[in-house]
Amino acid sequence: MPSKNKSITHPHYACALGAAYTVSAIPGGVPIINCGPGCVDQQYFTMSFCNGYQGSGGIGGGDIPGTNSGENEIIFGGAKKLDNVIKSALKIMDGDLFVVLSGCSPELVGDDVPSVVKKYREQGYPIVHAEVPGFKGNNLYGHEVVIKSIIDQFVGESKARKRKNLINLWFEAPYFNTFWRGNYEEIKRVLEGAGFEVNVFFGSESNGVSEWKNIPKAAFNLVVSPWLGLGVAKHLEEKYNQPYLHIPVIPIGEEATSEFLRKVVEFAGINPEKSEKFIEKEAKRYYYYLDHFADFFAEYWFGFPSQFATVGDAAYNLAITKFLADQIGLIPVKQIITDNTPENYREDIAELYHNLTEGVDVEVKFIEDGYLAEEEIEKADFGSSIPLVLGSSWERDAVDKINGILVEIGTIATEEVVINRSYIGYRGALSLIEQIYSAAVRLNP
Numbered sequence: 001m002p003s004k005n006k007s008i009t010h011p012h013y014a015c016a017l018g019a020a021y022t023v024s025a026i027p028g029g030v031p032i033i034n035c036g037p038g039c040v041d042q043q044y045f046t047m048s049f050c051n052g053y054q055g056s057g058g059i060g061g062g063d064i065p066g067t068n069s070g071e072n073e074i075i076f077g078g079a080k081k082l083d084n085v086i087k088s089a090l091k092i093m094d095g096d097l098f099v100v101l102s103g104c105s106p107e108l109v110g111d112d113v114p115s116v117v118k119k120y121r122e123q124g125y126p127i128v129h130a131e132v133p134g135f136k137g138n139n140l141y142g143h144e145v146v147i148k149s150i151i152d153q154f155v156g157e158s159k160a161r162k163r164k165n166l167i168n169l170w171f172e173a174p175y176f177n178t179f180w181r182g183n184y185e186e187i188k189r190v191l192e193g194a195g196f197e198v199n200v201f202f203g204s205e206s207n208g209v210s211e212w213k214n215i216p217k218a219a220f221n222l223v224v225s226p227w228l229g230l231g232v233a234k235h236l237e238e239k240y241n242q243p244y245l246h247i248p249v250i251p252i253g254e255e256a257t258s259e260f261l262r263k264v265v266e267f268a269g270i271n272p273e274k275s276e277k278f279i280e281k282e283a284k285r286y287y288y289y290l291d292h293f294a295d296f297f298a299e300y301w302f303g304f305p306s307q308f309a310t311v312g313d314a315a316y317n318l319a320i321t322k323f324l325a326d327q328i329g330l331i332p333v334k335q336i337i338t339d340n341t342p343e344n345y346r347e348d349i350a351e352l353y354h355n356l357t358e359g360v361d362v363e364v365k366f367i368e369d370g371y372l373a374e375e376e377i378e379k380a381d382f383g384s385s386i387p388l389v390l391g392s393s394w395e396r397d398a399v400d401k402i403n404g405i406l407v408e409i410g411t412i413a414t415e416e417v418v419i420n421r422s423y424i425g426y427r428g429a430l431s432l433i434e435q436i437y438s439a440a441v442r443l444n445p
Contacts, residue, residue, distance in 0.1 A: 010370020010394040012312065012338035012411050014046040015039075016132035017103045018139030018176065019146040021047045024060035025174030026201060027208035028096030031059060032089050033066035034082050034113060035103025039134075040064055047139065047175040050393075051411050052418030054175060065089040069105045079111050086116065090125055096209040097154060098127040099146060107133040121153070126209070128153035138340055140313075143173045144231050147201075150212060151235065158216035158240060165270060166197045168218040168236070170229030171250075172315065174202045178413045182422030183250075187224065190425050193282070194261045194275035196268070204420075216240045222264060224250055226314040226352070227345040248352060250319035253327045253429040254286040282426045289430055297437075304440045305405060307382045309334035311373050311391035312410040314341050314349055316423075317364070320390055320409060323429065326357035330388070334380040335364040336373045338392075374398040386443065388436065405439045 017039055023031040033040050044061050048054045056063065065088065067081050082100070089098060102113050117129040130149040132142040171187060172180045181203050188205045191198050199211045199218055221236050221244035223229040233244035245267045251260035258279045265275045297304075308330050310317045314337045324330040341349060346366055353362040367373045377389055377398040387404030389395055393414040399406040408416045409423065422428035423435075 008369040008371075010374070011138075011368065012370060012392055012394065013176065013340065014043050014139040014411075015134030016137050016139060016142035016145070017101060017134055018043045018047050019130065019132050019142030020064060020101055021060060021139075021175040022143045022146045022173065022202070023097075023099045023101070024056065024058050024064075025180075025203055026097060026212075027058065027206055029058065029208075030089065030093045030095035030098045031064050032086060032098055032100045033064055033103065034085075034100055034106050034111075035066065035069055036105050037068040039103050040066055043139070046411065050414050051175065052178040052413045052416050054178070054181075054418060059093065059095065065093065079113070079116050082106075082111070082113065083116050083119075086120060086127070090120065090127075096126060097150070097212070098125065099150065100127065100129040101142075101146070102129065102131050102133065104133040104135055107131060107135075126154060139176055140173055140228055140339060143176070143228070147232050148235055151215065151232075151239070154209075155212055155215050160216045162219045162242075163197070163217050164219050165195060165268070166199065166214070166218045167191065167264075167268075168199045168215055168221045168242075169201075170221060170223045170232050171225060173228060176411060177313070177316070178408070178410055178416065178418050179421055179423055179428075181418075182420040182428065183424050185420060186422045186425035186428050190257060190261060190278075190282070191222075191264065193278035194265055195270055195278075196264070216242075218242060219268065220244055223247065224260075226318055226349045227341060228315065230345075248318070248349070249322055250315055250424050252319050252323035252424050252432065254283050254426060255327060256323065257425050257429075258283060286426050286430070290433075293433060293437075300441075304386065304437065305330065305382075305388035306385040307331040307333045308388040308390065309336070309377055309380055309382075310409075311336045311338060311377065311389065311395055313337065313339035314345075316409050318349065318352060319424065320432070321353070321362065322356045323432070324390075325360045325362075327429075328433070332356070332360065332362045333382060334376055335362055336376055337364060337366045338368060338370070338373060340368050341366055370394045378402060386440065388440075390436075405436075405443050407436055407439055 020031040023029040130146045184203045200206045221233040223233045223246045226248045236242045251257040310321050353364045389399045390407045390409045393412045423432040
């Protein structure tokens with residue numbers, strides 16, 4: 001029997017080589033790509049340009065050095081060409097950490113990339129390698145591979161003393177999560193407000209490689225995600241004897257964020273006095289704005305959506321679905337996770353949808369194929385209210401067919417320009433409410 005066609009339409013992720021943007025997001029990080037031409041451009045358009053027009057910053061986009069491996073390298077091997085590219089990158093690029101990422105072609109022909117990279121590391125250069133061929137997984141797979149490679153080859157062994165209030169934060173994948181920059185700012189802000197120091201490894205909140213070197217000094221690892229980062233935390237538990245706290249639902253809104261902070265404080269065993277004062281201050285501010293929004297909502301609620309669908313990666317899907325169901329009172333009717341969540345995590349994630357809030361029990365579907373996800377949206381029963389879909393640009397046609405509202409929350413996002421907007425925590429929740437109801441007003445003025 002011939003094998004079934006496993007190609008998919010409208011994927012909501014990039015290939016493993018998209019982890020180049022995990023490196024680009026590290027201040028001072030320089031990715032060096034060892035693969036065929038065109039691969040890096042494709043990752044840029046998926047992860048950055050067509051995902052909120054995030055830009056490349058640092059070393060990204062067209063600035064990434066690479067081998068552009070072709071027929072010659074496939075036949076005779078590409079180690080020599082890679083060696084020349086690394087030598088040039090180290091000479092020309094101003095970087096604190098260089099990461100060689102091998103794509104499909106060098107992995108298929110068996111190039112000995114570790115030996116090429118090892119030569120430069122032994123000369124004292126801060127350089128590591130990571131094997132991220134697209135046939136092994138998507139960019140989330142690549143993201144964790146790169147992190148572990150940096151830990152093992154750059155951070156290395158350590159017996160450093162642990163600092164009680166210091167946390168390693170494992171959170172969203174840079175660039176893939178459209179709003180990652182603002183989200184990292186907010187999650188660090190609230191953790192610091194509660195009394196912690198936070199190692200942040202990506203974006204404006206990171207001090208670059210110095211924070212990576214500080215990883216062994218943290219008292220524990222904090223994973224804020226349904227599954228991404230758990231593999232890293234378990235690796236660190238074994239390597240540095242660091243415990244980890246796993247909070248699967250990203251906090252959105254006052255209740256969830258305050259509960260989140262209390263869980264972290266309790267796990268850390270620190271005095272809650274500072275965190276409680278911070279929570280009180282943030283709650284007061286949050287409800288000040290929400291009270292004013294309530295005037296508008298009470299006047300116009302009859303013209304707004306009451307039921308919604310969410311299409312996106314596990315982290316945002318779960319967090320936003322819980323917030324809208326639990327705090328805003330909307331009814332979830334179709335929840336589709338598109339990030340190809342590893343099979344061993346799916347049952348536990350699905351169980352979280354059965355306890356979103358009192359009286360709300362949701363069956364979530366794991367669908368990679370964008371075409372099939374769009375079919376699900378078109379067939380969903382939104383009752384008599386305006387359909388609200390939180391998803392990506394891929395769902396635009398399906399939402400138009402059902403005369404609904406689309407709010408873009410993830411890859412691909414071509415109708416949003418994102419600088420540092422956040423949809424999480426205390427402040428991000430207010431932005432999410434603004435976005436949803438501004439879209440509703442535009443559709444039904």
